[in-house]
Amino acid sequence: MPYHNKFRLLHFTLQQNLEEVYANIFLKTFALSLIGVFVPVYFLHELGLAFHEVLLYYLSLSLFLMVGYLFGAFFCNRIGLKKLVLLSIPFHLLHYFLLYHLEFSPIPLWVIGAFYGIAEGMFWLSYNVNFAHFSDRKHRGEEVNLRYILAAGIGIVGPFLGGFLLTYMSFYIVFVLVILLLLFSVFPLFHITEEQRHVHFSFNDVFYEKNLTYTPRFFVEGMRGVVSGVFWPIFIFVIVKDYFSLGMVSSVASLFSSVVVWVIANRVDTFDRDRKKRFTDTFSLIHGLVSFVKATLSEVFHVYIVGVLSLITYGVTEVSLEAISFNKANKNRKVVGFFVFRDIVLNVARIFTLGLLFFSGLDMVASLKLGFILLGATSVLQKFLAPSYKNVAKNSSL
Numbered sequence: 571m572p573y574h575n576k577f578r579l580l581h582f583t584l585q586q587n588l589e590e591v592y593a594n595i596f597l598k599t600f601a602l603s604l605i606g607v608f609v610p611v612y613f614l615h616e617l618g619l620a621f622h623e624v625l626l627y628y629l630s631l632s633l634f635l636m637v638g639y640l641f642g643a644f645f646c647n648r649i650g651l652k653k654l655v656l657l658s659i660p661f662h663l664l665h666y667f668l669l670y671h672l673e674f675s676p677i678p679l680w681v682i683g684a685f686y687g688i689a690e691g692m693f694w695l696s697y698n699v700n701f702a703h704f705s706d707r708k709h710r711g712e713e714v715n716l717r718y719i720l721a722a723g724i725g726i727v728g729p730f731l732g733g734f735l736l737t738y739m740s741f742y743i744v745f746v747l748v749i750l751l752l753l754f755s756v757f758p759l760f761h762i763t764e765e766q767r768h769v770h771f772s773f774n775d776v777f778y779e780k781n782l783t784y785t786p787r788f789f790v791e792g793m794r795g796v797v798s799g800v801f802w803p804i805f806i807f808v809i810v811k812d813y814f815s816l817g818m819v820s821s822v823a824s825l826f827s828s829v830v831v832w833v834i835a836n837r838v839d840t841f842d843r844d845r846k847k848r849f850t851d852t853f854s855l856i857h858g859l860v861s862f863v864k865a866t867l868s869e870v871f872h873v874y875i876v877g878v879l880s881l882i883t884y885g886v887t888e889v890s891l892e893a894i895s896f897n898k899a900n901k902n903r904k905v906v907g908f909f910v911f912r913d914i915v916l917n918v919a920r921i922f923t924l925g926l927l928f929f930s931g932l933d934m935v936a937s938l939k940l941g942f943i944l945l946g947a948t949s950v951l952q953k954f955l956a957p958s959y960k961n962v963a964k965n966s967s968l
Contacts, residue, residue, distance in 0.1 A: 593758035594655060595697070598662075599721055601751035603728025604735075605744055607803045607820050608813060609669070612741060613679075614804065614934075617672055621934040623679055625924050628800055630683030632920040637684075638691015639913040643771045643906050646695065654696040656759045661689030662752050670745040691913070698896075698909045722828035722885065726821050733817020775907020776914070784895075788912050790854055790952045791891060792919025793945050797861065798884055800924075801941040802877075805864065808935060809873050819873055823881040831885035850890040851953050857883035858949020865939040 613624045642654050649657070665686040668677050735744050807816050841849060860880050867873055895912060923944065927937045 594755045596720075596724070597751050597755035597758075598693075599724050600728055601748045601755070603724050604732040604751075605666075605748050606799075607729050607816065608732060608736060608741075608744075610800050610804045611807045611813070611816065612669070615807070616741060619679075621937065622928055624800075624804075625928045627679040627683040628796065629921060629924045629928065630680035631687040631690075632796075632917040632924065634684040634687030635691045636687075636914055636917050638688040638693075639695050639910055640691075641688070642692045642695035643910050646699070646771070646906065652696065652700075652759070654692045656756065658689040658693040658696075659752060659756050659759075661685045661692075663749055665689060666745055666748050666752070670742065694913075695906070695909060699905055722824045722831070725824035726828070729817040729820035729824070731817075733814040733821075736813035736817075771906040771910070773907075775904040776911045778904055778907060778911070781904075781908055781911045784912070785915055786952045787850065787854070787891060788915035789919040790858075790945075790948055791888070792916035793923050793948055794854075794857065794884065794887070795916065796920045796923050797941050797945045798880065801938045802864065802880070804934070805867075805938045805942075806873055806877070808938075809868065810870055815870070819877045822874060823877040826878045827881035827885045830882045831889060834886050846890060846894055850887060850894060853883050853887040853890065855949050855953040857887055858946040858953075861942045861949070862946035865942040 610624055613619045613627065614621065638658075646654060662685075665682060668682045668685065671677065672679075672682070732744055735747070803816060803820075806819050807813075810816055810819065857880065860876060860883055863876055864880070867876060895908075923941060926944070927941055930937055930940060932940060
């Protein structure tokens with residue numbers, strides 16, 4: 571990307587008075603990268619919880635993500651989109667405070683998951699709507715890509731540092747560091763000057779006919795998120811057996827994927843609408859095929875190779891789909907309704923995947939492999955379904 575294009579997102583940020591939000595995002599992303607990949611293992615290895623209890627936590631998280639999104643949609647005009655970000659921070663802090671105290675107090679996991687889900691729902695409703703309004707449509711692929719690369723850059727350092735701290739210190743140190751970073755992330759938000767802008771939302775906007783054509787893509791995206799973010803770290807830990815190696819796998823995968831995604835995803839803006847969709851579906855299919863391979867792994871070296879391939883295909887798919895989503899949302903007044911619809915489909919997919927494993931009766935490793943196979947099969951199915959709903963969406967503009 572030429573240097574003058576790199577500064578377009580910075581210009582967007584400064585022009586729209588969103589620099590405080592981006593400072594908040596940077597600190598928040600770094601904080602969560604220190605601990606995020608280790609949370610499922612913390613439940614299983616440190617606390618000795620059963621696998622189905624971990625699934626219950628993530629089921630609650632997915633359900634309350636929808637609650638947070640709906641809360642944000644209904645009250646964004648009353649309290650402002652930017653203040654929604656500020657309001658989400660106490661829920662994040664409480665979530666990690668309770669996570670640490672699980673070792674000492676029998677706090678229901680679904681309650682802890684609920685706090686995190688509400689926090690993430692409010693935060694991402696605000697962020698997505700602002701980004702859809704103010705980013706440059708002609709270069710949205712580049713801007714989404716830059717956002718992904720910045721996150722991937724943090725993802726190189728965060729898991730490595732988190733794995734180091736957990737190996738040579740303790741979860742207590744990491745939880746304290748995460749909470750402090752989240753506290754510091756609040757301060758930039760106090761300088762926000764709220765803009766008075768009416769944001770339209772109604773339930774009719776959610777299940778708008780043209781939104782429905784995106785259901786298969788969003789459903790697979792939701793499955794991809796839970797399999798990659800929950801099942802894959804647990805499966806890696808089963809093979810590598812220590813926190814530092816788990817962090818290294820995540821960091822190495824982020825390093826390689828950030829370079830490849832940067833090169834490939836910048837081409838998204840040069841594609842027409844149908845080619846963007848085919849591009850997204852193809853990489854979604856490749857990621858699904860990689861997911862099949864995950865179910866066969868047993869060697870550490872293979873975990874590194876497949877981890878890199880998985881994050882590359884995941885990153886390219888997500889950047890492309892994000893660009894499509896923001897273009898679609900920004901075409902009409904139903905921006906909030908579109909993102910609420912997207913979040914509902916994403917979380918229905920997560921709940922479906924987690925619920926299937928919860929009631930499968932299989933042991934943990936067999937359940938994880940079932941999750942990989944399920945994602946692979948659904949990705950293949952979605953690829954072949956794409957032509958059948960592409961024609962339905964033909965009259966829909968991006």
